[in-house]
Amino acid sequence: MNPYGYVVAENTDGIITVNGHSYRDPKMHSKNxxxxLLVSSKFxxxxxxxxxxxxxxxxxxxMLGGGVLVQRFGDLVKGRRTNEKRMLKSFTKPTLSATPGDLSLVLPKRHLDDIIEMIYALDKIAPGMANAxxxxxxxxxxxxxxxxxxDSNLETKVANMFAVGDGAGITRGLSQASASGVWAARVIGARACGQKN
Ligand SMILES: Cc1cc2nc3c(=O)[nH]c(=O)nc-3n(C[C@H](O)[C@H](O)[C@H](O)COP(=O)(O)OP(=O)(O)OC[C@H]3O[C@@H](n4cnc5c(N)ncnc54)[C@H](O)[C@@H]3O)c2cc1C
Incomplete structure (x- = not known):
């Protein structure tokens, strides 16, 4: 999460992907x-x-955008591409020069559904998140x-020692890291109460 931040492009083995950062110097702050939003896949x-x-x-x-694509959330849910004209009208100004396009042509359905569902869920605690x-x-x-x-309880080979989050190599994102902690805590809690799991 990068308050007052910038979206940046990075090169992952020859493929242009995105990341984000923000500057400590207030003079360098953006308005965004x-x-x-990371979706984990298990094959x-x-x-x-x-x-x-x-x-x-x-x-x-x-392939589609010559680099990074950017799309307004409103266009994504309406099932249409963001083009230059729609982007110019956007209240949120991009911090990275990217090609306005259609992410539904890039991401598999399940990933896209998860991202849209998460944006609507976040909108409940951070109103405006699902803004067009x-x-x-x-x-x-x-x-x-x-x-x-x-194992499936996130328990290591050492009995009663659990590993969660990024350090265990099982997550690389905030919500997954948090959820893995809750999962292990429930198992530990159940054991402490003498329940079987
Ligand atoms: C700049 C940046 C931007 C990110 N942006 C996003 C994003 O937009 N979306 C997203 O999903 N994820 C993002 N991530 C990844 C996300 O922050 C991590 O996946 C998540 O924080 C991992 O949670 P964790 O609890 O496993 O580990 P951490 O959050 O790293 O927590 C580990 C804690 O253990 C403490 N610690 C370490 N060693 C010891 C010790 N010996 N004794 C006691 N305490 C110790 C550390 O100080 C730290 O507080 C970002 C990460 C970075 C660095």
């Missing part, structure tokens, strides 16, 4: 806040190339493969 047999899959998705935005002029840039990708060996 940016953060990433099943026989697929073994998740990194390649992630890179392929990211490369679609480059909220800008979505695509895509940010996080690859991570080094992780501890854990």
């Amino acid at each position: 806040t940016n953060f990433a 099943t047999e026989p697929f073994h190339e998740p990194l390649k899959y992630g890179k392929r998705i990211a490369s679609f935005s480059n 002029d909220t800008l979505l840039y695509g895509v940010e990708v996080k690859f991570y493969s080094a992780r501890l060996e854990l």
Whole structure:
């Protein structure tokens, strides 16, 4: 989460993806806040190339927009492309020069559904989040493969030792890290109360 921040482009193995940052110096502050909505994917047999899959998705935005795509949330839910004209009318001004486009041509349905659902959920606690002029840039990708060996309770091979969040290599985002903590805490709580899990 980057208050007063800027969306920036980065190069992930030759593919242009997005990230964000903000400056400490107040003179460098923008009027926007940016953060990433990350959707985790878990693949099943026989697929073994998740990194390649992630890179392929990211490369679609480059193919369509020559780099990073940006879309107004209102256009995404209406099922239409953001074009230069609509972008010029947008109340939120982009902090990264990106091609106005259609992220539904880039992201798989489930990822897109999850992102839209999350934006509406966030709107309840941060009203305005689901504004038509909220800008979505695509895509940010996080690859991570080094992780501890854990069971479905997030318990390590050492009994009663649990691992959660980024340090355990199981998450790379805020909501997933928080949820993994809640999950392990519930298991620990149930054990403390003598319940089986
Ligand atoms: C600049 C930046 C922007 C980000 N933006 C987003 C975003 O927009 N969306 C998103 O989903 N994710 C974002 N992330 C990722 C997100 O912040 C992490 O995935 C999440 O914070 C991981 O949570 P965690 O609890 O696993 O670890 P952390 O939040 O890193 O918490 C670990 C804590 O342990 C403490 N600690 C470390 N060592 C010790 C020790 N020896 N003893 C005691 N305490 C210790 C640390 O001080 C820290 O407070 C961003 C990360 C960064 C750095």
